[in-house]
Amino acid sequence: MKQVKVVLTEEEIPRQWYNILADLPTPMSPPLHPGTGQPLGPDDMAAIFPMNLIEQEMCPDRWVDIPEGVMEKYLLWRPTPLCRAYNFEKLLDAPVKIYYKNEGYSPAGSHKPNTAVAQAYYNKVFGIKKISTETGAGQWGSALSMACQMFGIECRVFMVRVSYDQKPYRRLMMQTWGAQCFPSPSDQTETGRKILAENPDSPGSLGIAISEAIEDMIGDENARYSLGSVLNHVLLHQTIVGLEAHKQMEKIGEYPDVVIGCAGGGSNFAGLSLPFVRDKIHGKEVAIVAAEPQSCPTMTRGPYAYDFGDLAMTTPLLPMHSLGHDFVPAPIHAGGLRYHGMAPIVSHCVKENLIEARSYNQLDTFDAGVKWARTEGYIPAPETDHAIAAVVEEAMRAKEEGKEKVILFNWSGHGLIDLMSYDAYLSGKLFNYDLPEEVITKAKETVAQYPKP
Numbered sequence: 379m380k381q382v383k384v385v386l387t388e389e390e391i392p393r394q395w396y397n398i399l400a401d402l403p404t405p406m407s408p409p410l411h412p413g414t415g416q417p418l419g420p421d422d423m424a425a426i427f428p429m430n431l432i433e434q435e436m437c438p439d440r441w442v443d444i445p446e447g448v449m450e451k452y453l454l455w456r457p458t459p460l461c462r463a464y465n466f467e468k469l470l471d472a473p474v475k476i477y478y479k480n481e482g483y484s485p486a487g488s489h490k491p492n493t494a495v496a497q498a499y500y501n502k503v504f505g506i507k508k509i510s511t512e513t514g515a516g517q518w519g520s521a522l523s524m525a526c527q528m529f530g531i532e533c534r535v536f537m538v539r540v541s542y543d544q545k546p547y548r549r550l551m552m553q554t555w556g557a558q559c560f561p562s563p564s565d566q567t568e569t570g571r572k573i574l575a576e577n578p579d580s581p582g583s584l585g586i587a588i589s590e591a592i593e594d595m596i597g598d599e600n601a602r603y604s605l606g607s608v609l610n611h612v613l614l615h616q617t618i619v620g621l622e623a624h625k626q627m628e629k630i631g632e633y634p635d636v637v638i639g640c641a642g643g644g645s646n647f648a649g650l651s652l653p654f655v656r657d658k659i660h661g662k663e664v665a666i667v668a669a670e671p672q673s674c675p676t677m678t679r680g681p682y683a684y685d686f687g688d689l690a691m692t693t694p695l696l697p698m699h700s701l702g703h704d705f706v707p708a709p710i711h712a713g714g715l716r717y718h719g720m721a722p723i724v725s726h727c728v729k730e731n732l733i734e735a736r737s738y739n740q741l742d743t744f745d746a747g748v749k750w751a752r753t754e755g756y757i758p759a760p761e762t763d764h765a766i767a768a769v770v771e772e773a774m775r776a777k778e779e780g781k782e783k784v785i786l787f788n789w790s791g792h793g794l795i796d797l798m799s800y801d802a803y804l805s806g807k808l809f810n811y812d813l814p815e816e817v818i819t820k821a822k823e824t825v826a827q828y829p830k831p
């Protein structure tokens with residue numbers, strides 16, 4: 379009988395996260411204080427994050443122990459299975475083996491709880507009582523709502539308006555887990571009220587929602603902000619995915635030729651790929667591919683520069699690929715990929731040619747997702763469809779070249795709460811969005827005001 383799933387026992391789950399900062403061949407540029415332009419010190423972030431997470435953000439150690447309190451919660455759904463997609467392979471009829479890490483297996487339905495429970499845990503240990511955050515598609519907001527509930531912390535979520543309207547069930551998940559969820563721009567903050575006064579129909583963006591979430595907690599010493607992607611500590615927590623996958627591949631004597639993930643802020647992609655990037659740094663031949671939307675082509679077209687993580691310019695200046703902090707992406711259904719920036723670690727690895735970025739249009743991604751659902755059964759999140767589109771492209775390339783390939787990708791989440799997007803796709807109401815070159819020119823002008831990384 380063919381082996382479809384590779385499972386680890388609970389004892390085999392890695393007990394440490396992997397920190398790539400210890401292995402990068404060239405150092406990363408530091409985040410900068412927006413006022414002074416100087417590298418950021420721990421105290422500069424103390425009003426926003428608890429100090430134990432700030433320390434982790436700047437931690438130089440290669441391996442970081444996963445606390446027992448986090449491990450206990452991870453065991454609710456980890457280890458996740460590594461599966462071979464035999465049926466999808468058959469459909470593609472290409473000389474490829476396709477393995478996927480099923481992160482849709484978590485209670486919230488995506489990889490997001492890997493960092494949500496870790497962040498809630500560290501906030502709890504630090505004595506924090508309330509956390510504010512933003513969410514795009516609602517995956518992050520729901521994951522953090524669940525994690526906050528587990529650790530007895532109040533949770534307030536600012537959800538990008540277009541997703542709030544498209545995905546009412548995500549809001550209900552957050553409420554079921556005890557959180558409050560507001561459509562962003564909202565009437566809860568100065569930033570939100572100002573945008574609503576100018577444009578009552580604003581679809582919102584992650585940049586706006588981040589500004590609102592930060593404004594919502596600032597000044598309350600018992601409250602902090604939490605980010606679901608982009609930052610070093612978030613990527614660190616997500617490496618549990620890649621470390622498990624590495625072990626699982628090893629168990630069956632396989633090693634990937636290509637590792638693929640979709641990238642919004644970069645966390646699921648980095649979570650799976652960074653342990654393999656480490657191998658690549660040490661001489662292994664492996665292609666690492668990040669898949670992003672053509673309508674929000676942060677890495678494939680955005681400049682590498684210092685820019686703010688949010689619209690109101692409240693975050694530090696981060697060295698990253700960016701489409702400009704005031705960029706409002708088209709209302710594509712992959713809400714979690716509608717972000718103007720990219721994780722500094724991922725951006726740095728793109729610059730160093732350790733990672734390759736590719737972009738896909740909305741219709742091709744849904745086409746890939748529907749093919750997946752009709753062969754493998756599981757319905758992917760629209761974000762995950764981008765990774766699947768990259769898998770299809772990679773398989774077709776292997777067929778053309780007549781080369782055998784082992785492909786590993788992150789199945790970052792299920793799409794059961796995203797069925798309205800599939801409805802729009804199946805009834806011919808979805809479009810591709812072209813991004814005019816003027817937008818890129820404007821992004822370059824925006825970031826030209828700041829120091830160069």
Ligand SMILES: Cc1ncc(COP(=O)(O)O)c(C=O)c1O
Pocket residue numbers: 488489514515516517518606607608640641642643644645646647713714715759761762790791792
């Ligand atoms: C299922 C899923 N995949 C991917 C992403 C993109 O985020 P990131 O790039 O941080 O993994 C999201 C974000 O909401 C998501 O919900």
